[in-house]
Amino acid sequence: MSGTTTRRKNRTPSPWSRLILLFLALGAVLWALSRTLTALEQPQAEATAAPTATAEATVPAAVRLTPTPPPTAEPTPAPPAVDTGSWQLRLIDYDHPLGKDFAPPELTVVADGQSMDSRVAPAISALIDDAKAAGYTVYFCSGYRDYDTQYIIYWNHIYEYTAQGMSEEEAHAKTRLAVNYPGCSEHQSGLCADILESWDQEMEPWIGGSGLMLWLEEHCAEYGFVVRYPDGKTDITGVEYEPWHLRYVGQEAAAYMMENGLCLEEFLALYQAG
Ligand SMILES: [Zn+2]
Numbered sequence: 001m002s003g004t005t006t007r008r009k010n011r012t013p014s015p016w017s018r019l020i021l022l023f024l025a026l027g028a029v030l031w032a033l034s035r036t037l038t039a040l041e042q043p044q045a046e047a048t049a050a051p052t053a054t055a056e057a058t059v060p061a062a063v064r065l066t067p068t069p070p071p072t073a074e075p076t077p078a079p080p081a082v083d084t085g086s087w088q089l090r091l092i093d094y095d096h097p098l099g100k101d102f103a104p105p106e107l108t109v110v111a112d113g114q115s116m117d118s119r120v121a122p123a124i125s126a127l128i129d130d131a132k133a134a135g136y137t138v139y140f141c142s143g144y145r146d147y148d149t150q151y152i153i154y155w156n157h158i159y160e161y162t163a164q165g166m167s168e169e170e171a172h173a174k175t176r177l178a179v180n181y182p183g184c185s186e187h188q189s190g191l192c193a194d195i196l197e198s199w200d201q202e203m204e205p206w207i208g209g210s211g212l213m214l215w216l217e218e219h220c221a222e223y224g225f226v227v228r229y230p231d232g233k234t235d236i237t238g239v240e241y242e243p244w245h246l247r248y249v250g251q252e253a254a255a256y257m258m259e260n261g262l263c264l265e266e267f268l269a270l271y272q273a274g
Contacts, residue, residue, distance in 0.1 A: 104190035117190030208243030
């Protein structure tokens with residue numbers, strides 16, 4: 001019996017042995033499970049990596065996107081360092097009249113009986129000489145005009161228009177587009193010049209853009225002048241396009257205004273904004 005018992009003992013595991021076997025079995029299962037998971041993960045990792053490498057290798061160079069730089073605005077040169085309070089940049093219009101008693105400090109007769117402020121007389125003389133050298137005939141139509149002369153010109157227009165049947169209000173509105181009110185004209189400053197090809201050339205906007213008017217537009221800044229009432233700026237200047245009316249503002253300001261298509265009001269506003 002004892003032998004049988006011993007055998008039984010040997011054949012029947014003790015509770016401790018069962019526990020050890022259970023741990024061993026559990027360990028085996030966990031090991032097998034971990035092998036299976038590892039085996040499953042590896043192909044997945046390879047499958048994920050493979051398409052990326054393939055895609056990179058097969059994109060033709062021709063269809064690759066090249067970085068496009070963001071659009072940049074046209075470079076606008078900074079306005080020149082000029083003194084906007086200086087005599088040559090003085091704004092003269094209905095809101096900024098010279099007044100009845102203003103006169104330039106000194107006048108110089110330039111050509112065709114016309115005079116200008118002595119400080120700008122050499123510049124307009126050089127412009128006239130060079131325009132002639134370029135093959136144009138030049139007539140200096142009007143330079144400095146005193147208050148009384150402007151008064152007569154202005155009121156002659158009013159009388160003419162009212163005689164045609166316009167109301168006085170209509171006559172003033174039409175006259176102001178072409179002739180400044182006495183005390184508000186740049187001609188009283190001695191800083192501007194009306195330049196034509198002949199004494200009888202019509203002073204109308206349509207003469208602009210050709211002949212001497214085109215030459216003036218292209219070269220006036222070299223002498224310190226601008227076309228004071230440019231085409232398309234009537235809303236700002238209050239005056240119709242006058243390709244013949246040159247105003248002295250100095251070479252730096254003139255070059256900037258003509259290159260950037262600015263009238264004097266717009267140019268001065270750049271400094272007020274800054
Ligand atoms: Zn004029």
